[in-house]
Each structure stands twice: as structure tokens, then as C-alpha cells.
Amino acid sequence: MKIKSLKKINDLEYEITADSYQDMKIPIRIYGSESIIQNINSVVFSQINNIASLPGIVDAAIYMPDENAGYGAPNGTVVAVDPKIGIISPGIVGFDINCGMRLISTSLTIDEVSPMIKNLVGKIYKNIPSGIETGGILQLNESDFEEAMIYGTEWGIKNGYGDNNDLLYCEESGRMSENDASSVSARAKERGISQLGSMGTGNHFIEIQVVKNIFDKENAEAFGITGEGQIVIMLHCGSRGFGHQIATDYIWDFIKLQEKLGYNLPYRDLAYAIFYSDEGQNYFKAMNCAANIAFLNRLAIKHRITEIIFELFGSKNGLKVETVYDVCHSMAKLEEHIIDGETKKLLIHRKGATRAFPPGSKYLPEKYLSSGQPVFLCGSMEAPTYLLRGTESGAKAFYSNVHGSGRLMSRNDAKKKFNGKNIQKSMKSQGIYVKFSSYEGLAEEAGRAYNDVEETVHTAQQAGLCDLVAKFEPIGNIKG
Numbered sequence: 417m418k419i420k421s422l423k424k425i426n427d428l429e430y431e432i433t434a435d436s437y438q439d440m441k442i443p444i445r446i447y448g449s450e451s452i453i454q455n456i457n458s459v460v461f462s463q464i465n466n467i468a469s470l471p472g473i474v475d476a477a478i479y480m481p482d483e484n485a486g487y488g489a490p491n492g493t494v495v496a497v498d499p500k501i502g503i504i505s506p507g508i509v510g511f512d513i514n515c516g517m518r519l520i521s522t523s524l525t526i527d528e529v530s531p532m533i534k535n536l537v538g539k540i541y542k543n544i545p546s547g548i549e550t551g552g553i554l555q556l557n558e559s560d561f562e563e564a565m566i567y568g569t570e571w572g573i574k575n576g577y578g579d580n581n582d583l584l585y586c587e588e589s590g591r592m593s594e595n596d597a598s599s600v601s602a603r604a605k606e607r608g609i610s611q612l613g614s615m616g617t618g619n620h621f622i623e624i625q626v627v628k629n630i631f632d633k634e635n636a637e638a639f640g641i642t643g644e645g646q647i648v649i650m651l652h653c654g655s656r657g658f659g660h661q662i663a664t665d666y667i668w669d670f671i672k673l674q675e676k677l678g679y680n681l682p683y684r685d686l687a688y689a690i691f692y693s694d695e696g697q698n699y700f701k702a703m704n705c706a707a708n709i710a711f712l713n714r715l716a717i718k719h720r721i722t723e724i725i726f727e728l729f730g731s732k733n734g735l736k737v738e739t740v741y742d743v744c745h746s747m748a749k750l751e752e753h754i755i756d757g758e759t760k761k762l763l764i765h766r767k768g769a770t771r772a773f774p775p776g777s778k779y780l781p782e783k784y785l786s787s788g789q790p791v792f793l794c795g796s797m798e799a800p801t802y803l804l805r806g807t808e809s810g811a812k813a814f815y816s817n818v819h820g821s822g823r824l825m826s827r828n829d830a831k832k833k834f835n836g837k838n839i840q841k842s843m844k845s846q847g848i849y850v851k852f853s854s855y856e857g858l859a860e861e862a863g864r865a866y867n868d869v870e871e872t873v874h875t876a877q878q879a880g881l882c883d884l885v886a887k888f889e890p891i892g893n894i895k896g
Contacts, residue, residue, distance in 0.1 A: 422446075422453070428879040431476075432465070439469035445476045447813070447879045449871060452481055455824065459485040466683055467495060471690070472502015474762065475755055478813050480769050481875040482822025482867060487511065488685035491768030491823075494816040497691065499750065499763045504696045505688035506670070506703075508765040510746035511663040512616070513703055514710035515654030516587075516770075517792045517819070519740040519803070520718055521640035524647040524729060526626045530891065532728060533624065533849050537892040539724045540622055541851035544717055546615035546896035548657075553613025553716050561609045562597045568708030572715040578739075582715055584781045586742040587771065588749075590711040592704035599702040601665050608658025608709055613716030617857060617896040618827070619820070620653045622721070623794075624892035625801060631884040635805055638787040640740050641886050648888055650801055651717055652794065654746065659706035666699040691763055700748070707747060714742055741790040745770045745819045751779070753814055764814050772806035772817035772882050791882050795821045795869030797850065797861050797895065798843060801888045802873045809880035817881045821869035830865035831856055839863075843893070852895040861895060 421436035430453055432444040444464050446453065460483055467489055468477045474496050483492035488507020495508055529536065545551055554577075556564060564571045569590025572578050583589050615622065627646040630636045641648070655662075670687035673695055674680060681687065689696035722737045729735055748765045755762075773779045773789040780789055791804040799821065806815055825833070836855025839862050843850050852858050876882050 428875055434468070437465050440465065442468050442473055443476045444468050444479070446479045446483065447875065447881065448481045448483070449875050452867070452871065452875060456483060457485050460490045463488070463490050463683070466681065466686055467493065467508065470503055470505070470688065472498045474498050478816065480816070480818040481872050482768070482818045482820055484823045486767065488683060489767050492818060493765065493767040494769050494814055495765040496753065496814055497763040497765070499691045499761065502691055502763065503688035504691045504700055504748055504763060505686055505765070506663045506667045506699060507685045507687065508767055509663070509703060509748050510767045511660045512654040512746055513659030513662065513706035514744045515746045516710060516714065516742060516744040517650060517652045517794065518714045518718055518742040519790065519792055520649040520651070520721065521736070521738050521740050522647045522649065522725065523734060523736040524732070526645045526647060526891070528729065528732070529624065529647045533892045536624060536724070536728060537849050537851050537894060539728070540721060541894045543724060544613070544615060544622065544720055544894070546617070546894070547853055548617055550611070550614055552611045553720055556609055556612060558605070558609065561605065564612070564712055565597045565600065565705040565708055566595055567591060568711040569715050572712045577719045578715050582718070582739050584783070585739045586711060587744050590715065590742065592707045594701060595704040595708060596701035597705060599698040600662060600705050604658055604661035604665060607661050608656065611656040611658065612709065612713055613720065614656065614713070615653045615717070615896045616656055617853070619861060620896050621797060622649065622651045622717070622894040623797070623801070623890050624649055625888035625890055627886055628800065628889045629887040631886060635787040636803070636886050638784065639790050639803065639885065640738060641803065649721060650792065650794065650888070651714060653713060653717065655706040655710035656713065658709050662702045662706050666702065669695065703748065707744065711742065743770045743790070743792060754811065766816055768819060769816045770819045771815060772804070772810050773815045774806045774808040774810060777806070791817050793818055793820060793869070793873050793876065796863040796866040797890065797893045798846065798848065798863030799866070799869045802869070802884065803886040803888065804873070804877070804882040805885050807880065807883050810882065813881055818872060818876045821867045821872045823865060824867050825865050827860040830862050831859045834859040834862040834865070848890050848893060850893040850895065857895060
């Protein structure tokens with residue numbers, strides 16, 4: 417799509433200057449190859465222009481190479497706000513708060529797992545609930561759920577669902593501390609209490625993968641990736657109905673706040689509150705409660721997967737199943753970054769984007785100080801996943817990176833164009849065994865409904881947002 421105000425900075429970076437549209441306060445920076453830029457929907461440009469006009473936004477509104485239209489803000493949005501004067505917006509965080517990915521390494525090899533792949537996938541599908549209103553692995557009472565909202569992964573480990581590595585190798589050590597259970601509605605608690613330890617639908621998955629290529633042996637080994645043919649497991653899910661309800665509650669509250677304070681936005685779904693207002697702080701603390709539940713959700717799923725692997729392969733001497741790292745996307749976090757040579761505390765919204773801190777960052781566990789943060793970029797269920805690492809050159813994007821290849825077409829369009837049964841056959845022919853809840857849902861997630869992951873990952877790497885470490889290919893997939 418041609419946009420008159422879009423200026424090419426280099427082959428992988430484009431800009432819309434702050435004077436291009438009325439009310440824009442900062443420029444817009446978009447990362448992408450020429451073909452990626454040409455495929456951006458016009459709705460994306462409308463959304464990002466509005467975001468660039470919000471109060472307190474600093475430096476530039478940044479968009480990753482997988483940008484595609486979302487509710488309020490495109491997926492792939494990175495926005496920095498001065499918290500002293502700026503805003504927080506549920507539409508730039510997203511509905512599935514702390515949707516994220518956890519990489520699990522194992523000591524198993526493709527030769528050991530391949531003959532058992534149907535059994536392994538089948539047991540995971542049977543023992544880990546999935547779907548819109550399904551229940552979860554954990555059965556908590558109201559008191560336990562409120563404690564889980566506050567302590568996240570710490571609660572899970574205290575109650576036997578993980579070990580110290582699950583704390584060490586998890587963003588924020590698996591707990592957002594600025595939280596308040598009283599800021600969460602009764603309806604959100606009602607939706608969340610029964611879903612702990614479950615997957616949603618759509619692009620959420622558990623995937624059995626084999627290490628296909630290693631590009632950086634030293635850093636791969638630091639991340640527990642020891643060689644080609646090793647089996648790893650990736651899971652992708654978030655806070656489920658709990659986070660969705662919190663987002664819904666506060667969007668409506670902030671819409672009413674607009675009416676009360678007398679300002680209007682072209683898109684009501686970009687409704688916001690000043691960060692340090694009572695309303696802004698209430699949302700921030702509720703959002704962090706949802707983040708903690710998402711951390712615990714992924715921990716519970718990892719715990720159950722570990723049990724299944726030991727049930728099936730426990731006779732292998734020295735069998736290991738360990739968390740490599742757990743990363744968030746769809747969050748707003750207070751972080752320190754350098755702006756014009758000065759270190760400033762900023763509120764970074766990342767919607768469908770992940771942190772990617774470089775070697776030496778204070779936000780990393782000690783084990784990863786020399787390598788930088790592990791970063792995961794997944795393609796479709798028919799495509800590879802890449803293990804990446806954060807680099808110092810990522811400072812220009814507030815140390816953020818793309819988290820997936822990005823949708824090329826809507827779910828409705830994909831359902832019209834693709835046939836679930838044919839996709840299942842195609843995946844089988846590629847050596848990928850898949851279990852799923854419906855053929856319609858499988859059609860929504862067709863590989864051709866997504867951008868080419870190879871182009872996306874190499875764009876991110878060549879733009880300096882990350883470095884390549886390893887490539888994994890799917891051999892088994894569980895979809896909600």
C-alpha cells in the first residue's frame with residue numbers, strides 16, 4: 417500500500433514524520449522489507465497515526481515487521497510513554513494480557529521421540545484443557561486464586577508446580593509486583609478461577625519441535641540447546657478469559673472517563689487514563705494481576721507436560737525437562753531506557769511484541785548476562801520457530817522484537833479460503849502430527865494465512881533488533 421508520507425530510511429526501516437498528520441506528537445518508525453511494507457493494511461496506518469498523537473508519548477511509535485491490525489493498536493506495536501505526564505491504554509496492551517511463550521528444553525532426541533509422537537501429542541492434548549470456556553488443570557478456591565493473582569509463579573512453586581529454575585528463567589521472575597486484587601472485578605475473577613492451566617484458541621499452541629539448525633553454538637549452549645536433533649517444546653498462551661475481562665472492564669471505564677473529562681478519540685478502543693491517576697493505577701495493578709495469572713498458567717502447563725514426558729520416557733537415564741525462558745508480549749512495563757543521552761524511566765507498551773534485552777542488561781538472569789535475552793519468533797503451525805537473542809543495536813526499538821510472523825489474512829478469510837481436512841493431510845505429509853478441536857479452527861491457522869516467517873525473522877535480524885541462535889521445526893502440534 418502506498419502512503420505519501422511514508423519515507424524510506426533504509427531497506428528495512430521506514431518513517432512517517434511527526435508533521436505528516438495533524439496532532440501527531442512523534443514520528444512513526446516501521447521495520448519491514450519492501451514486500452512487508454506493501455502488505456500493510458490501511459487500517460494499520462490509521463491506528464498508528466492516532467497512537468502517535470497520545471499524551472506523553474516519546475521518541476517514536478515503533479512497529480515490528482509482523483504489524484497487522486488489532487483492536488485499538490496493531491499487533492507489533494511498541495510505544496514508550498513518559499509516566500509522569502503520559503497515559504496507559506488497554507488497547508495498546510491487548511486483551512490477552514501477558515500472552516507469552518515458554519521454551520522448554522529436553523535431553524530427548526528426534527530418534528527417541530519420533531516413534532512416540534502420536535502418543536506424546538495425544539496425551540498432551542488429552543491432559544491439558546483447551547478451548548474458549550474450558551476448565552483448567554488447577555482447581556483453586558477464591559482465597560488461593562487471589563493469592564495467585566499477587567504472587568504468580570511464586571505461588572505455583574510454593575504449591576509444587578515448578579522449581580527454582582522456573583523463577584530464574586522467567587521474565588520478571590514470573591511475578592509483577594505492582595498489583596492489587598481489589599482492582600479486579602468480580603466478573604474477571606469468576607472467569608479466571610476455573611481456567612488456570614489451560615490453552616485458549618486461535619494461535620495458542622503447544623508444539624513439539626526438533627532443533628534443525630544452530631547458527632550460534634556458544635549462545636545456543638548457554639540457552640540449553642546442545643545440538644541438532646534435540647527435542648524442545650514451545651508453548652504459547654496467556655491470561656485467558658481473566659485478562660480479557662480486565663481489558664474489557666477498563667476500556668469501558670476509560671471510555672466513560674473520556675466523556676467525563678471532555679476529550680474524544682477517533683477510535684474509542686484507544687481510550688486511556690493518565691498513568692498516575694487513580695484510574696490509570698487501578699488498571700496497571702489489575703493488568704499485573706492478569707500477568708501473574710498468565711505466568712502461572714504457563715507454569716502449570718509446563719508442569720503437566722513434564723509429568724507426561726517422564727511418564728513416557730522416564731526410563732532414559734538423566735532425562736531432563738527444563739525451562740529455557742518465559743517471555744511476555746502484550747504488556748505495559750516500567751523500564752529504564754536512554755533518551756537523548758539521559759536515562760529515563762518509561763512505560764513501555766508492547767502489544768504483540770516482546771522484550772529483547774542485550775548482554776549485560778540488569779533485566780536478565782545471571783546465566784544470560786553474557787548472551788543476552790532469549791527471544792522466540794514463531795511462524796505458523798506449518799512453519800519453523802526461531803530462537804534469537806537481544807542485542808545492543810535493539811536500543812532504537814526500546815530493546816523490543818517481533819514475536820511472530822504475523823497474520824496475512826483475517827481468520828474469517830482463512831476459513832473461507834482453506835479446508836481444515838486438507839491442512840491436516842498437508843501437515844501429515846510434512847511430518848507434523850496435529851491434534852485440534854475443530855477443522856474450522858485449523859483452517860483459521862493455515863500456514864498461508866501468515867506471513868513468511870523466514871522473511872520476518874531475517875528482517876528483524878538484519879534491522880539489528882536481534883541475532884539468530886537456532887531454528888526449530890515442528891513435528892507435533894496441539895491446537896486449542
